[in-house]
Amino acid sequence: METVTTINAARSRRKSDRQAGHTVVLVPTMGFLHDGHLALVRRAAQLGSSVWVSVFVNPTQFGPGEDLARYPRDLPRDLDLLRAAGVDVVFVPTESEMYPRRPAVHIGFPGLDDVLCGASRPGHFAGVGLVVAKLLNIVEPQVAVFGQKDAQQALLVRRLVEDLDFPVEIVVEPTVRETDGLAMSSRNVFLSPAERRAATAIYGGLCQGRDAVAAGERDPQVVEALMAALLAAQPLLSLEYAVCVGQEDLVRPQRINGPVLLAMAVRTASARLIDNLPVTPSPESSR
Numbered sequence: 289m290e291t292v293t294t295i296n297a298a299r300s301r302r303k304s305d306r307q308a309g310h311t312v313v314l315v316p317t318m319g320f321l322h323d324g325h326l327a328l329v330r331r332a333a334q335l336g337s338s339v340w341v342s343v344f345v346n347p348t349q350f351g352p353g354e355d356l357a358r359y360p361r362d363l364p365r366d367l368d369l370l371r372a373a374g375v376d377v378v379f380v381p382t383e384s385e386m387y388p389r390r391p392a393v394h395i396g397f398p399g400l401d402d403v404l405c406g407a408s409r410p411g412h413f414a415g416v417g418l419v420v421a422k423l424l425n426i427v428e429p430q431v432a433v434f435g436q437k438d439a440q441q442a443l444l445v446r447r448l449v450e451d452l453d454f455p456v457e458i459v460v461e462p463t464v465r466e467t468d469g470l471a472m473s474s475r476n477v478f479l480s481p482a483e484r485r486a487a488t489a490i491y492g493g494l495c496q497g498r499d500a501v502a503a504g505e506r507d508p509q510v511v512e513a514l515m516a517a518l519l520a521a522q523p524l525l526s527l528e529y530a531v532c533v534g535q536e537d538l539v540r541p542q543r544i545n546g547p548v549l550l551a552m553a554v555r556t557a558s559a560r561l562i563d564n565l566p567v568t569p570s571p572e573s574s575r
């Protein structure tokens with residue numbers, strides 16, 4: 289496994305990969321890896337012959353007062369995990385390598401970046417768009433793999449690549465969960481034992497919403513109320529949003545008659561957690 293830290297070194301390794309005829313697959317991460325990240329890496333190995341992982345805690349996607357400074361980091365452990373997973377190249381740039389000066393470019397997704405997580409994290413998706421565009425331009429992968437865990441991010445990355453004609457295929461992999469359903473996240477380490485126990489209500493709420501749709505419920509507001517109900521019983525969790533929205537436009541439909549995204553964001557005293565379930569109603573179950 290080769291670790292590269294500069295854009296020049298990444299480009300020169302990319303050149304030799306291309307000369308060797310490799311299909312390069314990139315998995316962008318912010319490190320502090322867990323099994324969710326490693327599932328993306330395994331998928332990447334099926335999709336190509338040279339697996340690249342970037343590890344970069346991107347400052348431009350954190351707002352003032354967010355957890356940039358305390359975001360968990362453990363590069364030696366990450367490198368061990370990636371080596372064991374058979375990764376070919378790890379790109380670990382410094383902040384000044386990626387942002388030698390304040391970027392003048394602003395990537396906006398009007399209507400899509402100011403809802404759900406964007407509503408409480410203004411500027412977050414502009415930062416995500418910028419860093420993903422840079423990583424795609426630096427690594428020039430044929431395929432890039434993202435997680436459904438960050439559904440809004442995955443949607444915006446697909447739109448970025450489609451609208452700007454990046455020559456890359458975006459693959460989105462299902463969310464990997466702990467055995468009790470909590471979505472794996474680097475931020476789960478922030479949770480106290482009591483918060484960790486309470487946090488199962490997030491997936492519980494999503495499942496209630498999913499089950500209601502499967503049973504024929506077609507009113508998105510009823511589904512949202514069901515998703516939120518379990519959370520209300522958890523004093524350690526405060527609900528930021530529980531929504532039932534279209535998978536492509538993130539707008540709540542009048543009625544559920546196509547694929548929807550059930551998505552939640554929850555705050556504890558120590559972390560902000562997100563999760564979602566994509567749900568497709570079956571025509572027979574409608575009531």
Ligand code: AMP
Pocket residue numbers: 316317318319323324325327328433434435436437438461462463464465471472473474
């Ligand atoms: P992060 O390091 O949190 O920026 O995540 C890097 C990539 O891993 C993103 O595409 C995430 O959506 C994905 N990811 C994070 N957690 C999970 C999970 N539990 N299951 C699947 N993918 C995940």
